Amino acid sequence: MKSKKSAPGPPPRFVTNFIKMLVAPHLREEILGDLQERYYRRMQQQGAAKAGRRYWLESLAYLRPAFIKRQKEAFPSTFLLDSAMFENYLKITYRTFFQNKLYSIINVAGLSIGLAAAMLIMLYTKDEISYDQFHEGVSQIYRVDRKIIKSEGIAANSGYTGYFQGSRFSAGVPEILAFVRLQQAQVEMKMGTEIQLQAVSLVDSNFLSVFTFPLISGNAKTALLDPGSVVITEDMAQKQFGTTDVLGRTIFLKDGKGFNPVTVTGVAKNCPQNSSIKFQVLRPLNVSASEESVNENWFRFFLNTFVVLAPNTNVQTLNAKMQKVFEADAAESIKMIREKYGLADVGLSFFLQPLTEIHLSENVPASDGLSDAGNPAYSYILSGIALFILIIACINFVNLMVARSIKRAKEIGIRKAIGGNRNQLIVQFLGESFLLCLAAFVLAILLVQVVLPVFNQLSGKALALSYLVDFKLIAGYIILFISTVLLAGFYPALIISDYNPVRALNARFTLNGKNYLQKSLVVLQFGLASFLIISTFVIFSQFDFLTSEKLGYDDSDLITIEKWSTKHDQAALFKEQLMKNSNITGVAFKNNGYSGNTVKVNQDQKVNITYETIDASFIPLLKIPVLKGRNFSRSYPSDSTHSVLVNEAFVKQAGWKEPVGQEIAFFDTHEKYRVVGVVKDYHFKPLTEKIEPQLFTMNPGSDYGMFYIKIKPGSETSSLKYIAETFKNMFPLDSYSYGFKDQENLKSYEAEGKWKQILLFGAILTIFISCIGLLGLSVLSAETRTKEIGIRKVLGASVAGIVASLSRDFLKLVLIALLLAIPLAWLAANKWLENYPYRIALNGWLFAFSAMIVIMISLLTISFQSVKAALANPVNSLRSE
Amino acid sequence: MRRSDLGEFEEVVLLAVAALSPNAYTVAIAEELESETGNLVTSGAVHAALQRLEQKGYLRSVWGEATAERGGRRKRLYAVTALGGRVLQEARAVRSRLWDRILPSIRLEWS
Numbered sequence A: 001m002k003s004k005k006s007a008p009g010p011p012p013r014f015v016t017n018f019i020k021m022l023v024a025p026h027l028r029e030e031i032l033g034d035l036q037e038r039y040y041r042r043m044q045q046q047g048a049a050k051a052g053r054r055y056w057l058e059s060l061a062y063l064r065p066a067f068i069k070r071q072k073e074a075f076p077s078t079f080l081l082d083s084a085m086f087e088n089y090l091k092i093t094y095r096t097f098f099q100n101k102l103y104s105i106i107n108v109a110g111l112s113i114g115l116a117a118a119m120l121i122m123l124y125t126k127d128e129i130s131y132d133q134f135h136e137g138v139s140q141i142y143r144v145d146r147k148i149i150k151s152e153g154i155a156a157n158s159g160y161t162g163y164f165q166g167s168r169f170s171a172g173v174p175e176i177l178a179f180v181r182l183q184q185a186q187v188e189m190k191m192g193t194e195i196q197l198q199a200v201s202l203v204d205s206n207f208l209s210v211f212t213f214p215l216i217s218g219n220a221k222t223a224l225l226d227p228g229s230v231v232i233t234e235d236m237a238q239k240q241f242g243t244t245d246v247l248g249r250t251i252f253l254k255d256g257k258g259f260n261p262v263t264v265t266g267v268a269k270n271c272p273q274n275s276s277i278k279f280q281v282l283r284p285l286n287v288s289a290s291e292e293s294v295n296e297n298w299f300r301f302f303l304n305t306f307v308v309l310a311p312n313t314n315v316q317t318l319n320a321k322m323q324k325v326f327e328a329d330a331a332e333s334i335k336m337i338r339e340k341y342g343l344a345d346v347g348l349s350f351f352l353q354p355l356t357e358i359h360l361s362e363n364v365p366a367s368d369g370l371s372d373a374g375n376p377a378y379s380y381i382l383s384g385i386a387l388f389i390l391i392i393a394c395i396n397f398v399n400l401m402v403a404r405s406i407k408r409a410k411e412i413g414i415r416k417a418i419g420g421n422r423n424q425l426i427v428q429f430l431g432e433s434f435l436l437c438l439a440a441f442v443l444a445i446l447l448v449q450v451v452l453p454v455f456n457q458l459s460g461k462a463l464a465l466s467y468l469v470d471f472k473l474i475a476g477y478i479i480l481f482i483s484t485v486l487l488a489g490f491y492p493a494l495i496i497s498d499y500n501p502v503r504a505l506n507a508r509f510t511l512n513g514k515n516y517l518q519k520s521l522v523v524l525q526f527g528l529a530s531f532l533i534i535s536t537f538v539i540f541s542q543f544d545f546l547t548s549e550k551l552g553y554d555d556s557d558l559i560t561i562e563k564w565s566t567k568h569d570q571a572a573l574f575k576e577q578l579m580k581n582s583n584i585t586g587v588a589f590k591n592n593g594y595s596g597n598t599v600k601v602n603q604d605q606k607v608n609i610t611y612e613t614i615d616a617s618f619i620p621l622l623k624i625p626v627l628k629g630r631n632f633s634r635s636y637p638s639d640s641t642h643s644v645l646v647n648e649a650f651v652k653q654a655g656w657k658e659p660v661g662q663e664i665a666f667f668d669t670h671e672k673y674r675v676v677g678v679v680k681d682y683h684f685k686p687l688t689e690k691i692e693p694q695l696f697t698m699n700p701g702s703d704y705g706m707f708y709i710k711i712k713p714g715s716e717t718s719s720l721k722y723i724a725e726t727f728k729n730m731f732p733l734d735s736y737s738y739g740f741k742d743q744e745n746l747k748s749y750e751a752e753g754k755w756k757q758i759l760l761f762g763a764i765l766t767i768f769i770s771c772i773g774l775l776g777l778s779v780l781s782a783e784t785r786t787k788e789i790g791i792r793k794v795l796g797a798s799v800a801g802i803v804a805s806l807s808r809d810f811l812k813l814v815l816i817a818l819l820l821a822i823p824l825a826w827l828a829a830n831k832w833l834e835n836y837p838y839r840i841a842l843n844g845w846l847f848a849f850s851a852m853i854v855i856m857i858s859l860l861t862i863s864f865q866s867v868k869a870a871l872a873n874p875v876n877s878l879r880s881e
Numbered sequence B: 001m002r003r004s005d006l007g008e009f010e011e012v013v014l015l016a017v018a019a020l021s022p023n024a025y026t027v028a029i030a031e032e033l034e035s036e037t038g039n040l041v042t043s044g045a046v047h048a049a050l051q052r053l054e055q056k057g058y059l060r061s062v063w064g065e066a067t068a069e070r071g072g073r074r075k076r077l078y079a080v081t082a083l084g085g086r087v088l089q090e091a092r093a094v095r096s097r098l099w100d101r102i103l104p105s106i107r108l109e110w111s
Helices: A013-022 A025-046 A048-060 A081-097 A101-129 A164-174 A234-241 A295-299 A315-341 A376-407 A409-415 A422-459 A471-497 A500-506 A518-550 A569-579 A646-654 A716-732 A742-749 A750-784 A786-794 A800-832 A844-871 A874-879 B009-020 B024-039 B043-056 B082-101 B103-109
Strands: A141-149 A155-158 A178-192 A194-204 A215-216 A231-232 A249-257 A258-268 A281-285 A304-309 A349-355 A558-566 A585-592 A595-602 A605-613 A626-629 A642-649 A663-666 A672-679 A694-697 A704-711 A738-740 B057-068 B074-080
Touching: A013 A048, A025 A048, A025 B024, A025 B043, A025 B074, A048 A642, A048 B043, A081 A101, A081 A422, A101 A376, A101 A471, A101 A750, A141 A164, A155 A281, A155 A349, A164 A178, A164 A295, A164 A304, A231 A234, A231 A249, A231 A295, A234 A258, A234 A800, A249 A422, A249 A500, A258 A281, A295 A315, A315 A349, A376 A409, A376 A422, A376 A471, A376 A518, A409 A422, A409 A500, A422 A471, A422 A750, A518 A750, A518 A844, A558 A569, A558 A716, A558 A742, A569 A585, A569 A704, A569 A716, A585 A716, A605 A646, A642 A646, A646 A672, A646 A694, A704 A716, A716 A738, A738 A742, A750 A786, A750 A800, A750 A844, A786 A800, A786 A844, A800 A844, B009 B024, B009 B074, B009 B082, B024 B043, B024 B074, B043 B057, B074 B082
Parallel strands: A194 A281, A231 A258, A605 A694, A642 A672
Antiparallel strands: A141 A155, A141 A304, A141 A349, A178 A194, A178 A249, A178 A304, A215 A258, A231 A281, A249 A258, A558 A704, A558 A738, A585 A704, A595 A605, A595 A663, A626 A672, A642 A694, A663 A672, B057 B074
C-alpha cells in the first residue's frame, strides 16, 4: 500500500473509460473532472485503496438517465435511413448514373463481367469437388490401386487391377464387405444392319447395389445376374429403340466371332455428369474360376476393382493387411515372374483410394477406365483468373467511384454544410455502390446464362444454371455479392465522406495527397493483366511449337483405320483391294497402340522398348528416314522372323557404335533377333512425351490393328467412300471408323488447347477491364486539368506536348506494373514449361512483345482522351470560372 | 408552493450553493454536505440535483478554471438565481412558521 503522502496516480482507468463511454459528451468534462478531483482528495486523506473503492462507488452514482441522455443538437439530424432522404438518395443515384453514362456503363459492365467470371468458376469448382458424392455410403467405397516401384526408383501408380485382386482381398481381409469389378470394353453392337462400336461396361452383378445408379425399370438386385442380360441408360434406350420402355427387348452384341442376343433387364437413369463412372451399357462380367486363377493374374492389370469397407475402418492398417495377403498369396508367382522376365528389382504394392478422391487425384487419377479425370490445377488457375478479373473490376469500381466523386464534390459539400453527417454520406455512397453492384449482379447472372454453353465447351463439362439452385452455392453467391459491395463500395464511401466541405465547395477541388492507393491499384491491375498476357503468349508459343514442330514423319493425307486383331493375310488382301483405286497411293499396317516390352542387348543389358509390328511399307509410307542399314524387305524372307529395326534412341541406350548386325533377345520369350536397320527418331507419341527406344518387327504371329492409307491430296471424298465400301465388303462384322492422322495428332494437345483458350479469354478480359478503368481515370485526369491544358495551349504548347504530359503519369504506372509482372510471369512460365520434354526456350522477345502490346493498348486507351483534351479549343475551357 | 418544486436534497444543495458561493461546484458541495451531515454524499447525486435545479431556473452556471487535480478539466461553478433565492426564502419561511407553532413544552420534551 502506498503512503498517504505519495503523489497521486491516476484513478482506475477501466472505470474512467467506462464512464467516458457512458455519460453524455456535453457532461463528460465536468463529470470526469469531479470524479478525479474527489479521488485525489480522498487519496491524500484516506489512502489509495480506499480512494479506489470510493471511486467505484462515486462512478456508479452516475449511472442514471440524467447523465446518460445525450443533449439534443441545435439542428436535429435526420435518421440514418429517413424515408425522405432515402428517396433523395435514390433520385441522386439515378441522376448521376444517367448523367455519366460512360462511367456507369464501364462500372457496371466491368463488374458484371468480373462477377460472371467468378460465378462460372464457382459452378466449375462446385462440380469438381462434388464428384461421386451422390452414391449412398460413398465414404465406405474405395478403389484398389497399385503401385509399381521400378528399378530406377520411379513409382508408377495406376488404378488398374485384375480379376484376381477383388476376390483374394475380400477373402483375406474381413473388413472388406464386398467388391465390384468394372471393365471397360469396346464392343460391336448391331442395330438392324448397322454395326457400331459401343462402349460397354462389364461389371459384377452387385454393381447396382454398391453404386447408386437408380433404375427406372427393372430390379437392381437381379438385373445383372444372368449372363445374357444387359442394363442400358435412358439415353441409350431412346437412341436404340426410341422409347425407354424396353424391358425384355433384345440387343445384339458381338461375342467372340458372331453377334449374340442379350436381353434388356433394366433401364438406368443417365449417369450424373459429376460421376467418375459413366456407362451407357452394363453387362455382367462373367469370369470363370479357371480364368481367374491363372497363375500370373496378380500381375495383370486391366480393370477397376472397388471395395466396400465396414464402417469406421482404418484404411492404413487395411493397406498393410492387403499387402500381407498379396505377399503370401503371390509368393509363388513372384518367384516365377522373376525367373521369366528378370524383373528381380521390381516392387509391387496395393493400396486403397477413396472413391471421392479419384476425380481430383494427382496420385492415381480417374483415367484408368473411368471418365473425366479432373486436374485440380484447372480449378486453381480458373479461380485465380476469376479472382484477377474480379479484383480488377473492383479496382475499377473504386477508382471510378472516387474519380466521379470529384465531380460530385459540390453535392457532398452541400450535404455536409447543411448538416449531413459522415455516417449519412457513407450510407448514401455505400447504397449507391450496392445498387450498382445489384445491377451488375443481375447482369452477371444473365451473362452466365449466355456464356455457359461456351464455357461448357471450354471446360468439357455440362453445367447448367439450374446448378445454381443449391443452398451452399447460393450462400456462396451472397457472400460474393456482399464482399463485392464492401470491396468496391467501402473505400470510395470512406474517401468521399471525408471531404472537407469548405474545400469541396471550392470550384478547384482535387483529391488531396499523392493518391498512392489509387496508383498502386492501377499498378496491381496492370500487373495482373500483364501477367496473364505474358502467360498467354508463352502458352501460345508452346502450343504453336507442339503443333507445328516436325514430327519426323509425314502425316499429311494419311487416313487411319482402326481394326483390332487383323491377321496378316487378311490385311494383305485388304491392301490389294485398296490399291486398285488410283487415288490411293500407299497402304501400310501396324499393330494397334503401343505395347511395352523389355529386350536384352549386349548379353544382359536391359532396354525398355515400345514394341511395334509393322509391314515393309510402313517406314517408306510415313517417310521415316532409315539412317543405317535397310528397311524390311520382301526379298529377305528372314525379315519377318529374325529381323528388327530400331530407332536412334534405342541405339543410344544400348550404347552401340555399329548397330546393324547386333543381336537382341526378348526377355519373356528369349527369341533372338538381329538388327537390320536404324530409323531416325520420330515423334510416334505426342510431343508431350519423350522419344523412347522403339523396336519394329514384322512378326507374323502378332496381329495388325491399324491401317495407314495414303491418298492423293484433294481426293478425300471419293477415296473415303471407296475405302469405306472396301472395308464393309472385307469385314462385314466389324465397325468402321476412320481418322486423318494429322488431325488425330492435333488431338493430343487438347489440354494445351484448352489452357490456351482459357488463358486467352482471361487475358483479354483482364486487359479489357483494366483499360476500361484506365480510360475512366484518364478522362478524369483530363477533366480536372482542363484549365491547365487551356492555359498551356494559349501559351503555345503543342498538342503532342500536352498529350505527352497527360499520358506520362499513367504510362509510368503501366511500366511499373510490367516491371513487376515480367519476372513473376517468367518464373511461372518456366515452371509450366518444365512439364514438357520438348519445349520452347523463353526469350526476351516474347516478353518484349507482350510488354509492347500492354503498352500499346494502354497508350491507345489514354491517348483517346488526352488527344481529345489537347485538341479542345482553350476558349471553352478558359471562358467560365 | 408545490411539493415537487424543491425536493429535500435539492433544498440542501441549493442552500449549500448559496453558502459556498462564489466557489460552489459539485465536489465542494459534496464535501461540504458530507462534513455537515457525516453521511456519504456522492458527487453524482449532487450533480444530478444541480442539474435539476438549473433546469428549474434556481441556479445558473459558468465554466470555472481547470485544475491539475481534475486532470486539466474545467469545473462548473454554480450560483443561485433570484428565483432560487426566493424559493429558498419561501422554504425557510414555511419551516419557521411551522417551528413557531410548536409549543415550547413539546420541544423540551424531545430533549
